[in-house]
Amino acid sequence: MTTSTTATDLNQPSLEPTAPTGRKLSLPVLLLVISGVLALTSIVRIITGADGITNVSQMSTALELAVPIGLAGLGGLWAERAGVVNIGLEGMMILGTWFGAWAGFQYGPWTGVLVGIAGGALGGLLHAFVTVTFNVNHIVSGVAINILALGATRYLAPLAFEGHQGGSAKQSPPVDSLGDFTVPGLSDALQTLNEKGWFFVSDLAGLLGGLVTNVSWLTLVAVALIPATWWILWRTAFGLRLRSCGENPVAAESLGVNVYKYKYLAVIISGGLAGLGGAFLSIVANPFYLEGQTSGRGYIGLAAMIFGNWMPGGLALGAGLFGYTDSLNLRGGSENVHALLLLGALLLIIGAIWQAVRKKYVAAAITFVIGALVFTWYATTNEVPNQVVAATPYVITLIVLALSAQRLRMPKADGLPYRKGQGK
Template identity: 90%
Template sequence: MTTATDLNQPTLQPAAPTGRRMSWPVLLLVIAGALALTSIVRIITGADGITNVSQMSTALQLAVPIGLAGLGGLWAERAGVVNIGLEGMMILGTWFGAWAGFQWGPWTGVLVGVAGGAIGGLLHAFVTVTFNVNHIVSGVAINILALGATRYLAPLAFVGHPGGSAKQSPAVDSLGHFTVPGLSDALRDLNEQGWFLISDIAGLLGGLVTNVSWLTLVAIALVPGTWWILWRTGFGLRLRSCGENPVAAESLGVNVYKYKYIAVIVSGGLAGLGGVFLSIVANPFYLEGQVSGRGYIGLAAMIFGNWMPGGLAVGAGLFGYTDSLNLRGGSGNVHALLLLGALLLIIGAIWLAFRKKYTASAIMLLIGGLVFTWYAATNEVPNQVVSATPYVVTLVVLALSAQRLRMPKADGLPYRKGQGK
């Protein structure tokens, strides 16, 4: 029989994984297949920009704030608290980070921005955990409150300073970037050769070692760090138990309220760090509206990743990549990706037919045929389609992955101390 003492032992093996999980060999095989298919599309269409070093470097920069928001959502929801307020916590991070950054330096801005997001998380925890308010209502309220608060504070803090206005902060000094000498140039040269698959892999790796912010390294390290804390420590086991069965966790001596508070505050801090990235790294200043829905996309990346850090990172990379097409004026690149999308849909239809899901296979095949027709009948796509690509991809990916998802059992459910007695 498991006892409270057992649960508190840090050497306890985490609970058996739930839901359908993809093994690492299969995941690597899928990624390699996707890269090979992308390389074929690049060669057919001549759209070399879809895998060049600059594109991948931009995609990484755009993926980081989405991934940090997703990690924030992961912490909260693993403890049973739905955090729709990630958008507002990112907004708080952008404002507080820029406000402190232009006065006392960028690293101070990072710390203050994280604290700003954590304040939003504390408020969300106070409302949902202590007062048992509906999590969605609380999250939406925080988004509205954060937007209103920063609009009110910006004129008071920024007007009168050089470069400041009611909607923009003064410039913040750079945190610094690094490029791995030798390796970056070698990968760029290899990428420019246009070889099948090899040049595409070189472009992907080149983006990871070219003009990378130090804060990007911190964000990347947080992914395995989160996995280790939540799945390899007693603290993480207790926290996840609050999201699976808080009544059972309480019966084993876990202070459910405490772990929910910790998780949601950490969630806000991570979202705030994503906001800091936007206002110090992506742009060296706060600008009203610069979060632009990334908190919601981060939440979608978390769901796509099945509430796991590795899957979340893949989802953030996918959404960051599609966003980079818009940023770099990728009308031709998006047109080439229509062919990639059509091929993926056709392959998916064949797979569904193999699994004897004939209706779904026929629908997917029809959609794939329509996308291919769109590609064959045009030479480019409208700019409006390019701008909408990240959001369309978000919806499509969530729709296609919905059947394999498994959220924590008590996620979003009301809980009162002692309710199991």
């Protein structure tokens, strides 16, 4: 068996997973939508004077914050495409932060990255062992791993870090930098263009400038993993077999696929990617391990995966969105979030008009009312409370999931128990 065509010729179930329902956005349409949102953001920037929402520093910070979220989401995608729900991404990220920093301050940052991946993969192996071999509920196993990882790192941190310069019971000694790069000439040109304050052009320059200014080498690796995942899972026989385990494991087994093996591989890779996200946090984002530094990013990564409809490209957009909202906490948070209230109101009103055009009048009315309330909030205040700024990434997560829920289709066998030979 090499392709799904062979399976069909033999009058047996095809390994090719069913295509998701609903219309797919083509690349030109997607670029048009992104351009429209950027243009609307530019209008909001000009009206409010909140230049920080699209400057180079904001976008560079957003990229850095999006990377661990994207890696966690990518880990979730690998596991769930093979039919295993991985709520334990947060715990695997915690293992990645601890192991990455522990090895990083002793043996160098790149060694720390590799050991961080191994730490997360160890959590993935445990999750696979419990869920695949013993058929324990995937949610229960994931929650247990999150608790176990937190407890294990709290126990190990004092043993490993106390007594070293800069180390304590809750923090590791500093780790050397992996280094970063800035594209000479291009970065300065985009920075200058961004500072002009022109409509759309300056905002586009800010977005692009963030991608070529002070970018960590590990960020390049993380970004490259997005198309690599797409190619492996959708363009290779290995990926076809793995995805078939998440769609119809009984049919896959009938065609000779070792379902257990592929589920194990997928969940171990999932843990390794989450561990890489954790190592990024403790080596790049902060040059040390700090208890609690994942701050729920494993869960947000899972939300980004769901927002992306279990596809790498959509996942990347979701991670970028959540990374951007998270960056508002660090750079002019109150002013920028207040400006984004206007952006949110405009998007909701446009959404209401679109719903009305499609003759969904009830949804259009509800969306319009919400948009009007958000606009009223913007118009009657000059700033938002700091608590709202801190909660923005999590609120955006809930809103995005609520709005996108109707068009989603998870792998058919995702989270379902499977026993070898159960189709006989």
